[in-house]
Amino acid sequence: MSSLQNRVAIVTGGALGIGGATSRRLAAEGAKVLIADYVMEAAKENAARIVGSGGEARAMHVDVSKAEDLEVMVKEAVDVFGGLHILVNNAWGAKESDGTAETITESAWEYGMNAMVRAHFRAMKHAVPHMRKAGGGAVVNIASVHGQLMAERRLVYETAKSAVIGMTRQMACDFGKDGIRVNVICPGHIVTERGEANWAQRPDLHKLFVEQYPVRRTGIPDDIANTIRFLVSDEATFITGQAIAVDGGLTIQLQENMGIAQAIYGRDHPEIDYGHWE
Numbered sequence: 001m002s003s004l005q006n007r008v009a010i011v012t013g014g015a016l017g018i019g020g021a022t023s024r025r026l027a028a029e030g031a032k033v034l035i036a037d038y039v040m041e042a043a044k045e046n047a048a049r050i051v052g053s054g055g056e057a058r059a060m061h062v063d064v065s066k067a068e069d070l071e072v073m074v075k076e077a078v079d080v081f082g083g084l085h086i087l088v089n090n091a092w093g094a095k096e097s098d099g100t101a102e103t104i105t106e107s108a109w110e111y112g113m114n115a116m117v118r119a120h121f122r123a124m125k126h127a128v129p130h131m132r133k134a135g136g137g138a139v140v141n142i143a144s145v146h147g148q149l150m151a152e153r154r155l156v157y158e159t160a161k162s163a164v165i166g167m168t169r170q171m172a173c174d175f176g177k178d179g180i181r182v183n184v185i186c187p188g189h190i191v192t193e194r195g196e197a198n199w200a201q202r203p204d205l206h207k208l209f210v211e212q213y214p215v216r217r218t219g220i221p222d223d224i225a226n227t228i229r230f231l232v233s234d235e236a237t238f239i240t241g242q243a244i245a246v247d248g249g250l251t252i253q254l255q256e257n258m259g260i261a262q263a264i265y266g267r268d269h270p271e272i273d274y275g276h277w278e
């Protein structure tokens with residue numbers, strides 16, 4: 001029997017990128033997957049791809065920045081599939097969010113916090129009673145290496161991702177006794193469909209990214225989907241509240257040394273166009 005047979009999963013942002021791969025991976029293990037995304041065409045395509053390979057999935061329009069959408073999302077999973085066991089809070093949203101405390105607008109802050117922080121708490125609020133009823137559940141939140149280490153001019157994203165790590169630990173404490181485990185993944189750079197198109201224009205800059213990873217590659221969505229598959233399975237029932245970096249070793253390095261290695265690489269590759277990093 002597949003490891004997630006008879007489990008019901010919601011994947012927010014499940015149409016594309018990490019969420020897209022996760023929906024397919026969980027469905028391949030037998031889970032019934034609700035793909036909750038605000039890009040319906042891609043969500044339907046992913047659901048059709050899953051159904052086409054013998055899995056069960058349904059696409060639903062959900063904007064995670066809206067409280068009411070998250071309530072309806074959980075209800076839909078329970079009504080259609082008969083319960084809820086797995087929740088992957090993956091969707092992200094940031095509108096004009098680059099900037100500092102001095103430059104960020106109130107609306108960019110508000111949207112970012114709604115889509116990346118409140119969404120997780122709201123989805124959880126509605127999911128917990130159903131998971132408890134099912135005898136337990138597994139939640140995976142997606143933060144980032146940007147929740148562990150800060151980059152300049154990224155106030156909204158870095159704050160949101162840091163909050164997701166704290167919220168995960170808190171929720172793991174609160175709901176462990178109900179059999180509900182909550183973990184968070186901090187991905188390094190993952191080349192999604194969107195990323196592929198960008199890097200195709202900038203292979204020199206992508207190589208510079210690759211150089212920063214001990215494993216000498218950036219990630220792919222399946223790197224994260226595989227980790228999620230493990231975390232929500234019965235193989236991981238003693239793991240909760242953990243922030244797991246899936247980052248090819250990016251964050252284990254001493255930054256001074258890495259900075260120097262990068263400076264040398266840059267000196268030897270004067271053709272690199274640093275674009276908006278400058």
Ligand SMILES: NC(=O)c1ccc[n+]([C@@H]2O[C@H](COP(=O)([O-])OP(=O)(O)OC[C@H]3O[C@@H](n4cnc5c(N)ncnc54)[C@H](O)[C@@H]3O)[C@@H](O)[C@H]2O)c1
Nearest residue numbers: 013015016017018037038063064090091092144189190192
């Ligand atoms: N790709 C990376 O390098 C990387 C690195 C670290 C963390 N992450 C995190 O991984 C998660 C997924 O990122 P990704 O790179 O796969 O993104 P992506 O842009 O490739 O895909 C995001 C998906 O979420 C959906 N989405 C966006 N906003 C939404 C909203 N408000 N409501 C519903 N759906 C929405 C999109 O339609 C899309 O299907 C995010 O939480 C992101 O912060 C990504």
